[in-house]
Amino acid sequence: MQKRVVFNNRLLPYALLAPQILVTAVFFFWPAGQAIYQSAFIPDPFGLKSQFVGFGNFEFLFSDPYYLASFQTTAVFSAAVTLLSMGAALWLAVMADRIIKGSGAYRTLLIWPYAVAPAIAGVLWLFMFNPNVGLVAWYLNAIGYDWNHVLNDGEAMGLVVVASAWRQISYNFLFFLAGLQAIPRSVIEAAAIDGASFWKRFWTIVFPLLSPTTFFLLVVNIVYAFFETFGVIHTITGGGPQQATTILVYKVYADGFVGQDLGSSAAQSVVLLVVVGLLTVVQFRYVERKVHY
Amino acid sequence: MAHRKTLAGLVAATILAGSTGVSYAATEIQWWHAFSGRLAELLTEQVEKFNASQSDYVVVASHKGNYSETLNAGIAAFRAGEQPHILQVFEVGTATMMSAKGAIKPVFEVMEETGKPFDPETYLAAVKGYYTTTDGKMLSLPYNSSTPVLYVNRDALTKAGLDPDMDLSTWDKVNEAMDAVKASGSSCPLTTAWQSWVHLENLSAYHNVPFATKENGFAGLDTELSFNGPVQVKHIEAMGQWAKDGKFIYAGRRNEGGARFRAGECAFFTESSAGYAGVKAEADFAFDIRPLPYWAGTEGAPQNTIIGGASLWVMAGHKDEEYAGVAEFLNFLSSADIQASWHQNTGYLPITMAAYEQTKDAGFYKENPGTDIAILQMTGKAPTANSKGLRLGSFDQIRGIIDEELEAVWSGDKTAQAALDNAVARGNQLLRRFEQANR
Numbered sequence: 001m002q003k004r005v006v007f008n009n010r011l012l013p014y015a016l017l018a019p020q021i022l023v024t025a026v027f028f029f030w031p032a033g034q035a036i037y038q039s040a041f042i043p044d045p046f047g048l049k050s051q052f053v054g055f056g057n058f059e060f061l062f063s064d065p066y067y068l069a070s071f072q073t074t075a076v077f078s079a080a081v082t083l084l085s086m087g088a089a090l091w092l093a094v095m096a097d098r099i100i101k102g103s104g105a106y107r108t109l110l111i112w113p114y115a116v117a118p119a120i121a122g123v124l125w126l127f128m129f130n131p132n133v134g135l136v137a138w139y140l141n142a143i144g145y146d147w148n149h150v151l152n153d154g155e156a157m158g159l160v161v162v163a164s165a166w167r168q169i170s171y172n173f174l175f176f177l178a179g180l181q182a183i184p185r186s187v188i189e190a191a192a193i194d195g196a197s198f199w200k201r202f203w204t205i206v207f208p209l210l211s212p213t214t215f216f217l218l219v220v221n222i223v224y225a226f227f228e229t230f231g232v233i234h235t236i237t238g239g240g241p242q243q244a245t246t247i248l249v250y251k252v253y254a255d256g257f258v259g260q261d262l263g264s265s266a267a268q269s270v271v272l273l274v275v276v277g278l279l280t281v282v283q284f285r286y287v288e289r290k291v292h293y
Numbered sequence: 294m295a296h297r298k299t300l301a302g303l304v305a306a307t308i309l310a311g312s313t314g315v316s317y318a319a320t321e322i323q324w325w326h327a328f329s330g331r332l333a334e335l336l337t338e339q340v341e342k343f344n345a346s347q348s349d350y351v352v353v354a355s356h357k358g359n360y361s362e363t364l365n366a367g368i369a370a371f372r373a374g375e376q377p378h379i380l381q382v383f384e385v386g387t388a389t390m391m392s393a394k395g396a397i398k399p400v401f402e403v404m405e406e407t408g409k410p411f412d413p414e415t416y417l418a419a420v421k422g423y424y425t426t427t428d429g430k431m432l433s434l435p436y437n438s439s440t441p442v443l444y445v446n447r448d449a450l451t452k453a454g455l456d457p458d459m460d461l462s463t464w465d466k467v468n469e470a471m472d473a474v475k476a477s478g479s480s481c482p483l484t485t486a487w488q489s490w491v492h493l494e495n496l497s498a499y500h501n502v503p504f505a506t507k508e509n510g511f512a513g514l515d516t517e518l519s520f521n522g523p524v525q526v527k528h529i530e531a532m533g534q535w536a537k538d539g540k541f542i543y544a545g546r547r548n549e550g551g552a553r554f555r556a557g558e559c560a561f562f563t564e565s566s567a568g569y570a571g572v573k574a575e576a577d578f579a580f581d582i583r584p585l586p587y588w589a590g591t592e593g594a595p596q597n598t599i600i601g602g603a604s605l606w607v608m609a610g611h612k613d614e615e616y617a618g619v620a621e622f623l624n625f626l627s628s629a630d631i632q633a634s635w636h637q638n639t640g641y642l643p644i645t646m647a648a649y650e651q652t653k654d655a656g657f658y659k660e661n662p663g664t665d666i667a668i669l670q671m672t673g674k675a676p677t678a679n680s681k682g683l684r685l686g687s688f689d690q691i692r693g694i695i696d697e698e699l700e701a702v703w704s705g706d707k708t709a710q711a712a713l714d715n716a717v718a719r720g721n722q723l724l725r726r727f728e729q730a731n732r
Contacts, residue, residue, distance in 0.1 A: 042730045045389060046396040047372045051729060060726070066719075132544050132552055150545055151704040238546075241704070242697045257365055259690035260389060261726060 032273060038266035045260035057267035066243050067251065067268075074247040077161060078225035085165035086217055089172030094202065096173070097180045107177065114170035118228060122235030125163040149237065153244030156237045160245050163236060164229040172217050179213035180206065211291045219283055226276065248272050319351045322618045323377035325370075326354055327363040327603065331570065332437075335638055343625050350618035360603065361689060364389070367608070371396050376608040378619050381436060383603045384423060385688045388510065390606050391432060392686065392731040398607045398616070399432045400623065406613070409620040415645050416627070419597060419671040423682035424604045427511055433604040434623050435644045437635075439567035440598045440667045441491040443467075443586060447579040449560035453477035457581065463589040464531065467561060471540045474560045481542040481559040483535065484550035488543075489695040490601050491563045491585070492528060493520050498680035499585060500524045501593035510684035514728040518691070518720045521713035524591055529709035533702040543703045546696045565601060566667035569640030582663030584670045596680045598670050602641065637661075642668055686727025691720040 007013050039057050043050035061067050096107055116124070128136040131148045140147040149155040183206060191201045207214075227249055233239060239246035239254060246254070252272065256265030328336050333356060340354045357366040360383035367380040382390050390397055404411035413421060413431045424433045447457035453473040461467050471482035485491055497504040502524045507516040535541035542559065544550035554562035555575040563585065572580060587594040605626075607619055625631065632648030635641060637657050643649045649668060652658065658665040674680075685691060698716040701707040707715075 042726065044392065044730045045368050046393045048393060048395045051732065053729075060722075064722070132549055151543065151700055240546075240697060241700045242706075254690070254693070258361055258693070259687050259723070260368065261687065261690075261723075261730075263730070264726070 035266045035269040035273070038262065039270045041266075042261075042263040045262070053263070057263045058271075060264060061267055061271070066246075069243065070246050070248055070251050073157075073243070073245065074226070077157065077164075077229075077245070077247050078222055080157075080161045081164045081168070081225040081229065082218065082221040084161060085168040085221055086172050086214070088165070089169045089217075090176050090214075092169070093173050093176035093180055094206075096177060107173075110173050111170045113167055114174075116167060118164075118167065118231030119235050121163055121167045122232040125159060125166075125232075126236050129159055149241075151241055153241050156241055156245050160229070160233050160236050164225065164232045167232075168221060168224055172221065175213050175217055176210070179210045183209045208292055215283075215288060215291045218287065219280075222279065222283075223276075226272075248275070319349055320615055320618050322350055322352045322379065322615060322622060324352055324354045324379040324381075324605075324622075325357045325363055325367060325377045326381040327357065327360045327383070328381075329356060332639065335635065339626065339631060339635070342631075343622055346625070347621070350621065352618075352622055360386070367606075371608065371610075374610070376610060378608060378611055378615060379622070380606045380608055381603045382433070382606050384438075384601055384682070385692065387424065387433070387604070388684045388686045388688060388727070391684070392514075392727075396609055397432070398609045399430065400434050400605075400607060401430045401432070403607050403616050403620050403623070407617045407620040409617075409624055411620075411624070415647060417642065417644060417646060417649070417668075417672065419676055420600055420642060420644050422676055423600055427508075433606045434627065435600075436603055436605045436626065437567070437639070437641045438600040438602040438604075438644060439565040439641050440600055440671050441487070441495050441563055441585050442566050442663075442666050442670065443583040444554060444562040444564060444568070444572060445581040445583055446554070446557065446560045446562075446576075447581050448557070449474055449477075449479060449578075453479070453560075457579070461583050462586060464528070464586045465589060467586050468531075468535070468540075471535070471561065475538075475540055479558075479560055480539075481553055482540045483561040483563075484542045484544050484553055484559045485562065486548035486550050486564040486568065487601070488546065488699050489692045490565075492532060492699075493525060493695060494683060495585065495598045496528050497525060498597065498599045498682075499587055499595050500591045501596040501677055501679050503679050504683055505685055508678040509682065510686075511678075511681060514686065514724075514731060516685065516724060518685075518717040518724070521710070521717045524588070526709050526713060527588065529699065529702055529713060533705070533709055536703040537705060541703075543700070565640075566642065566664075567602070567640045569664065570638065582666050584666055593677075595670075595673070597672065597674050597676055599680060599682050600642070600671070637664075640664065640667075642671065685724065686731065687723040690723055694719045694723075 040052060040054055041050045042053050042057065092110060096103060096110065099106065113121070126134075128134050129147065129149060131137050131150055137147045147155065149159050187205055188201055191205055196204070226247070229247070230249055230253065233245055233247065233250050234253075237245045239250050248268065249272065252265050252268045255261045255268065324340070326336060336354060340352045344351055355377075357363040363380070364382050364386045367376060367382070370376045376396075401411070401413070413425070413429070416431075416435065420435045420438045421431055424435055425431050443461065445457070445461065450457040450459070450470065453470075453476065455470055455473050459466070459470065461470065467483070474482040494504055497520055502522055503509060503519050505516045505518045505520070507513045510516040532541055536543060542550075542553070544553055548564060548568065550559070550562060551564060551568060551571060553559050554564075555572055557576065557578050566582075569582070584595070585598055605623065607616070627645060629645060629647040629651050632643045632645055633651040633655070636643040636648055636652055643652060653665070695716050698707070698712040702709055702712045
């Protein structure tokens with residue numbers, strides 16, 4: 001059954017949609033169009049003159065092995081952040097759902113980190129793991145592990161993943177908990193009476209019924225890992241060592257605002273636009289089919 | 294009645310407005326800078342002194358973040374038509390500013406047009422060379438300039454059974470000392486700040502080998518990097534070996550190593566002469582400043598080292614009377630008194646000979662041994678084409694590339710030759726793009 005609203009006035013629906021369309025046009029289509037236009041030029045930083053190069057910026061990008069490597073870095077980083085933040089949040093939510101006493105305090109504490117800005121989160125983790133002054137780095141050193149994420153790319157990647165995921169866990173936890181509480185008790189109790197263990201109930205009843213929430217969070221988390229982790233990476237590694245943590249968005253910033261190479265930066269934005277578009281199509285066409293609403 | 298009251302009020306208001314208008318007639322000069330902490334305090338002091346010394350102009354200094362952020366703020370402001378009169382730009386941004394012909398007003402032009410007394414000859418050749426065209430025209434005013442020197446923890450040497458006054462002029466001698474320091478149980482014989490600046494850019498100038506073709510970029514935009522020659526490879530190879538042996542401890546790309554040296558952990562530290570104030574304030578051990586070591590047996594070494602730091606660029610698009618104020622302020626900043634006290638307080642170089650002489654006559658170098666090392670090291674020999682400075686586009690990014698490749702050497706992932714070859718190849722791509730953007 002579908003709900004339909006019939007408007008008597010032909011113009012009214014357009015008028016009601018107008019603010020949304022206006023906002024989308026001004027804040028999305030216009031800048032995106034500008035990015036596409038600018039990707040065909042190499043301008044100087046001050047905007048005094050500009051050379052038309054056609055697809056030259058894209059040719060330059062795709063012949064750069066570090067740019068191609070950045071795709072892989074982004075994939076690894078986004079997958080790791082999404083898995084870690086959603087996995088940890090789901091586990092915490094399931095546990096929090098089971099406790100009865102003091103659950104309010106427990107939940108509040110878990111939601112807290114979300115209030116921390118990404119850059120601040122980055123600095124917090126940096127202070128713990130800084131090879132020179134970090135407390136954790138010092139303890140690791142004391143037990144014989146030579147921690148130095150400034151030089152070791154695996155450690156650097158691990159650190160930015162954990163720092164990025166840490167903040168997102170709160171957000172995911174909130175949604176998972178709400179999702180869990182929306183699952184009818186009677187279904188679970190019926191399964192329990194039939195003798196299904198906790199984990200059996202979880203995998204056969206709870207997890208499938210939670211799938212709309214999981215899907216929503218999957219989309220949100222991938223977008224988060226792609227675009228909003230900038231502050232964390234900027235403060236902790238600056239994209240290093242040897243570009244091991246330079247994700248696509250960070251490279252747009254580094255080339256545009258550090259290198260003043262606005263042409264390349266614009267071309268990268270266009271590539272990013274295409275990548276995110278494809279990702280969204282894949283998610284809604286293939287992953288959403290597995291979701292039970 | 295009410296009517297008359299209003300009229301009286303109006304008259305009073307007009308008189309008031311008129312009188313306050315007179316006291317605010319001073320022309321405002323905007324200065325955007327990148328200093329914070331102690332340096333910002335000293336800068337504010339200079340501005341206040343200038344504002345108090347005359348009534349025609351008011352200089353307003355605003356902090357815009359670190360060097361890169363300040364440059365970005367200036368560029369963004371120019372694009373929006375809101376640029377300041379004076380912008381502090383680090384030496385790395387020099388080529389970017391020079392190429393922006395319509396965005397800047399060269400300092401020599403500002404001085405010429407406003408008729409203020411200005412003699413470029415009074416500035417230190419090694420300092421002004423960085424900001425001067427090949428035909429001798431000064432484009433920006435040197436403000437804070439420093440050069441790398443070797444800081445020595447004397448207590449660490451004594452503990453290792455060495456004479457703290459030992460000869461440390463060459464890297465071979467420093468290496469021997471590091472062995473002894475390491476044997477005495479030190480966890481950090483050597484660390485550095487600004488690795489690309491100290492161990493490649495200054496290394497090249499100091500050994501009179503080119504960092505890039507076309508006189509390090511001074512003679513044309515079609516310059517190519519050339520820091521993968523034998524001298525540089527030898528040095529980076531040695532540093533890589535020291536890193537492997539636990540003698541050279543890498544702390545980070547900027548001045549992260551400073552914290553370890555000031556805490557007394559490290560015996561040697563290569564850092565800008567401007568690090569002096571910090572070391573003096575924090576170190577509770579005896580320390581010494583020595584000239585940057587060189588490799589004995591390299592022809593022409595030691596040549597002179599080059600500067601780092603920032604200069605003041607005058608932005609285009611302002612009124613003539615404002616430029617007159619800018620010129621007066623720049624002259625004020627270059628005056629011997631201001632420069633001498635800036636030099637003594639910060640460890641930055643005095644930018645004029647007069648300021649150096651004044652500092653010497655006041656007995657400052659006798660009381661603070663080692664503070665004249667930087668200036669002697671820079672002015673010891675007349676600069677060659679390899680030691681005037683660097684003028685490379687996209688240099689902030691090229692430094693990032695160099696940092697990455699050097700890190701690969703320190704971690705043992707790459708040989709010195711492979712890393713430097715790769716840095717040259719990647720950097721050249723950026724130089725070609727810069728050339729294309731500024732054709």
